[in-house]
Amino acid sequence: MRTSDADDSMTAPLLSIRNLRTWFYMEAGVARAVDGVSFDIGAGETLGLVGESGSGKSVTALSILRLIQSPGRIESGSVIEFEGKDIVTLGDAEIRDIRGNRISMIFQEPMSALNPVFSVGDQVAEVARVHAGMSRRDAWDRAVEMLALTGIPDAESRAKQYPHQLSGGMRQRVLIAMALMMKPALVIADEPTTALDVTIQAQILDLLVDLQKKIGTSILMITHDLGVIAETASRVIVMYAGEVVEQAEVDELFAKPHHPYTEGLMHSMPHIGHDQERLNVIPGTVPAPTEWPAGCRFRDRCPYSWDRCEREHPPLYQIGTGHVSRCHLAVEPERRNSPHPPLVVEAGVAAA
Amino acid sequence: MLRYIAQRLAQAAVIVAIVATITFALIHLAPGDPFSAVMDNPNVSETVRQTLRAQYGLDRPLPEQFVRYVGLLAHGELGWSFSHERPVREVLGTALPNTLLLMGVALVGSFVFGILIALFQVSRRGSVTDHVLSGLSLFFFSMPDFWLAILALLTFTYWLPIFPVGGAFDPVMHEYWGLGGRIVDRLYHLALPALTLMLLASAVVARYQRAALLDVLPADYIRTARLKGLTEPEILRRHALRNALLPIITLVGLSFPALLTGAFFVEKIFSWPGMGYAVVLAIGTRDYPLVVGGVIIGSIMVTLGSLLSDVLYALADPRLRSR
Numbered sequence: 001m002r003t004s005d006a007d008d009s010m011t012a013p014l015l016s017i018r019n020l021r022t023w024f025y026m027e028a029g030v031a032r033a034v035d036g037v038s039f040d041i042g043a044g045e046t047l048g049l050v051g052e053s054g055s056g057k058s059v060t061a062l063s064i065l066r067l068i069q070s071p072g073r074i075e076s077g078s079v080i081e082f083e084g085k086d087i088v089t090l091g092d093a094e095i096r097d098i099r100g101n102r103i104s105m106i107f108q109e110p111m112s113a114l115n116p117v118f119s120v121g122d123q124v125a126e127v128a129r130v131h132a133g134m135s136r137r138d139a140w141d142r143a144v145e146m147l148a149l150t151g152i153p154d155a156e157s158r159a160k161q162y163p164h165q166l167s168g169g170m171r172q173r174v175l176i177a178m179a180l181m182m183k184p185a186l187v188i189a190d191e192p193t194t195a196l197d198v199t200i201q202a203q204i205l206d207l208l209v210d211l212q213k214k215i216g217t218s219i220l221m222i223t224h225d226l227g228v229i230a231e232t233a234s235r236v237i238v239m240y241a242g243e244v245v246e247q248a249e250v251d252e253l254f255a256k257p258h259h260p261y262t263e264g265l266m267h268s269m270p271h272i273g274h275d276q277e278r279l280n281v282i283p284g285t286v287p288a289p290t291e292w293p294a295g296c297r298f299r300d301r302c303p304y305s306w307d308r309c310e311r312e313h314p315p316l317y318q319i320g321t322g323h324v325s326r327c328h329l330a331v332e333p334e335r336r337n338s339p340h341p342p343l344v345v346e347a348g349v350a351a352a
Numbered sequence: 353m354l355r356y357i358a359q360r361l362a363q364a365a366v367i368v369a370i371v372a373t374i375t376f377a378l379i380h381l382a383p384g385d386p387f388s389a390v391m392d393n394p395n396v397s398e399t400v401r402q403t404l405r406a407q408y409g410l411d412r413p414l415p416e417q418f419v420r421y422v423g424l425l426a427h428g429e430l431g432w433s434f435s436h437e438r439p440v441r442e443v444l445g446t447a448l449p450n451t452l453l454l455m456g457v458a459l460v461g462s463f464v465f466g467i468l469i470a471l472f473q474v475s476r477r478g479s480v481t482d483h484v485l486s487g488l489s490l491f492f493f494s495m496p497d498f499w500l501a502i503l504a505l506l507t508f509t510y511w512l513p514i515f516p517v518g519g520a521f522d523p524v525m526h527e528y529w530g531l532g533g534r535i536v537d538r539l540y541h542l543a544l545p546a547l548t549l550m551l552l553a554s555a556v557v558a559r560y561q562r563a564a565l566l567d568v569l570p571a572d573y574i575r576t577a578r579l580k581g582l583t584e585p586e587i588l589r590r591h592a593l594r595n596a597l598l599p600i601i602t603l604v605g606l607s608f609p610a611l612l613t614g615a616f617f618v619e620k621i622f623s624w625p626g627m628g629y630a631v632v633l634a635i636g637t638r639d640y641p642l643v644v645g646g647v648i649i650g651s652i653m654v655t656l657g658s659l660l661s662d663v664l665y666a667l668a669d670p671r672l673r674s675r
Contacts, residue, residue, distance in 0.1 A: 115594075
């Protein structure tokens, strides 16, 4: 029943993460923000990475680019293999050569991610100046081209404007242009639509998918929004408390979520056609990363938990083809028939 | 922008007028007058004293003297300096360039030096070097300007006599040198007072600039810059400094008054023939018109300085440029 934690069906993945542990050494203790994560991304693939705040998805993303700042550290034994190199052990110059060039990233806050005192064209052009050694003029022309490609009308004059003169959607297009400037092999999109209006969200997602097809880049789509995953990703990884708790093809995951946490995420999505007074929520919050509970880390919030979950930290069980889940229900499926109020609710600390 | 500058200039005029009035009142309320030192002794008869004071209008009630002084100002005159026996305009006219030279060198020098120190510290933030430099800048930041000036004077002209004791040029040899020699002589005399002022001011700049840089570094756009593959020094110089310079521009305006008052004491101690030196001496001799005239020029410099920094700020920050 037990298996290795990665998808075996892929051949020669673009990015291969094995046992990634990124810990933060703080006064309150060691925060194990990412605690033994493994997964692969194939060339041209869009992989969804879901989880709530504090699950470790953003830290995973920043680890891939080695952008973890002190007191954080990627622990030894972690492996991030990309195009035949181990990012964890690369020299500073080599990792800089990858950043913005082979792997780039799009952030959640397009306003604060842009430098307020430089024109947007200048900021996009900078990527080409750094990595392609282009002259100021060539880089600028390339930036204008790229801005036009992301659907910014009148890119020539827009490029001369400053971030505060653009709308949120425009700024996100600028960041996308910046990320795709060098036609990278992998784009990490960290909540790229969260800060945008709903109508703009769909446009930006369409744009990403469209440009991905043109350039042939892989995307790691990080979000807490399963709707975004459904629209863009082919495979999904669900993270909880610094670990991968479930991994499956998108259709499989939506049809047959196995882990109670994934199930909870599905239930907390609003459905059109269902009249709901309030949204379903998963009670409680992610525990503090300095003190992950022994056994199953989701236990206190789980409606099925039993004594085994306290004793034994669940491994990733193979559920189906390319489908794994970190839940003991895989070996004791009959427990799913007897749900109970989660421990946090019984303790009276239910989140509203 | 032009409208804003006009508004600020009008405000500046009001401020200068108020400062001039207060100074006029204060210096007249102080005991004694321009003739006290020479004539308030038993050898000078009471009649002579009264006649002389009446000639200069010093026997009139204060409000009347004030109205007459304002009338003078309205004609663009600053009055007659009792101690120099020359028009105040002439006295300040020869002193002002010396003060501007000293302040200008100290201002530019302190900002360049202070910003470089801060960049160096931030590039090694948390290291021993950083802490030592922070301690040093705190030391100079807290040191009174006249104290450092006296120490510098003692150290470099008495114990280790490598700089001249005072003045802006060599009083004897200056006339005999060619242009090159005169410039070298001027710089040689400028060095100690300018370095003293610069050291004091750069400590302030370094502390502000370091804090401003550390404020900027956690920003998302710095992470974006890292993400582009820029090196840390590039990120610091280009992305962080450009933003962290904005609060420092405000400091330029704020440091004007401090530099000016600093220059007053430093000029006095190094006998630098500038405006501060002239005004400090004038206070002692109750040279009313010279004191008020000096303060008026000083307050004009301060208000223009703060206006200049506001305009620079607006030009440097694209978010304010359009306003």
